Amino acid sequence: MRSPFHLVEKSPWPFLCSISVVCVAVGLVEWMSGGSLHLLVFSWLLLVMVLCQWLRDVVRESDQGWHTSYVASNIRFGMVLFILSEFFFFFSFFWAFFSCSLVPDVEVGGVWPPVGIMPLNVFSIPLLGSAVLLGSGVTATWCHHAVMSGNREEAIYGLVMTIFLGFYFTFLQVLEYTGCTFTIADSVYGSLFYVMTGFHGVHVIVGSVMLLVGLFRLVNHGFSSVRHLGLEVSIWYWHFVDVVWIFLYLCVYWWGGGV
Incomplete structure (x- = not known):
């Protein structure tokens, strides 16, 4: 047996x-x-x-x-644990950010953002990137529901749009870095900004690659309405990336930028 x-x-x-x-x-x-x-x-x-x-x-x-039902259940549980570990990974950065920003040391001028730092305009590229990434979350959900309902054509459209928006967000982040007036060596603000947004950017790239693999399998009839585990966990990961960016935008760009 x-x-x-x-x-x-x-x-x-x-x-x-x-x-x-x-x-x-x-x-x-x-x-x-x-x-x-x-x-x-x-x-x-x-x-x-x-x-x-x-x-x-x-x-x-x-x-x-x-990948039987037992194996699939364990894979889902493993993905939940992985996303939980990623949550604590970013939580440590937010802890460092608020530890430095709520009570600024004299080394940074006693204010936040530190003296000499000109933060990015929160209503320019960061706001556009937020809209793009949140829109990709909508298209990812559309793709997921289309797969579960057996509508393969709509699922492909939704996944293609999600991947395009993911890579477009990465392009916007590179464009944002080129327009920054500070570097990673400019006080604790520069270090935290580039580390937090940089690691998030890496997660966006990883998520885009996972969705690309899912698109390849979807086009080649690798998924069905009842068997689409690889695509499902990739979309879970993508939603996690979306949620992290919401906190990054509100805390680092909006509140931390002195708006």
């Missing part, structure tokens, strides 16, 4: 993914310190290759029927 549980085979992808992520971090620091781009480019290529192979194996397991 076949067991409802699935024990995955030994895989090199988690180890190689960890190595490539460390190389990306080291390459990024080297490039920002005035070094070459060779390590950063190589490590990014290695990371993309590893992720493609890893996702291929996961999709293959699903297509072979290994």
Whole structure:
């Protein structure tokens, strides 16, 4: 009798993914310190290759029927725990932000934003980015409901729009960084601003890639109204990214920017 549980085979992808992520971090620091781009480019290529192979194996397991109802339930629970860990990850940054902003030290002039810092206009690119990201949450929900109702064509439209808005938000964030008058080295405000928004941007890119994989499977009839686990957890993650941005916009841009 076949067991409802699935024990995955030994895989090199988690180890190689960890190595490539460390190389990306080291390459990024080297490039920002005035070094070459060779390590950063190589490590990014290695990371993309590893992720493609890893996702291929996961999709293959699903297509072979290994993701039974028991396995799917555990995957959903694992995704909930992962999102919870990401919540505490960002919570630590918000804790540091309010610790510095509510009682500013004399080193920053005793005021917030610190003396010499010119915050971004909250009603310009940040507001547009907020509208774009919240709109992507609406289209992601549209896609999810379309999949559950068996409307594949509408689901594809909704997912394409979500991915487009996600990459457009990333473009707006890059545009925002180029227009900043302060850097990551400009007091605690610059450090917190770039770390918080930068990590959120990384999460947006990761979520966009997850949705791209879901789009590929959706176009190739990889999902049905009752079996769409990969797309479902990707949309959960995307909604988490939306919620984090709402707090970032209200706390860092609006309140923290001295509006």
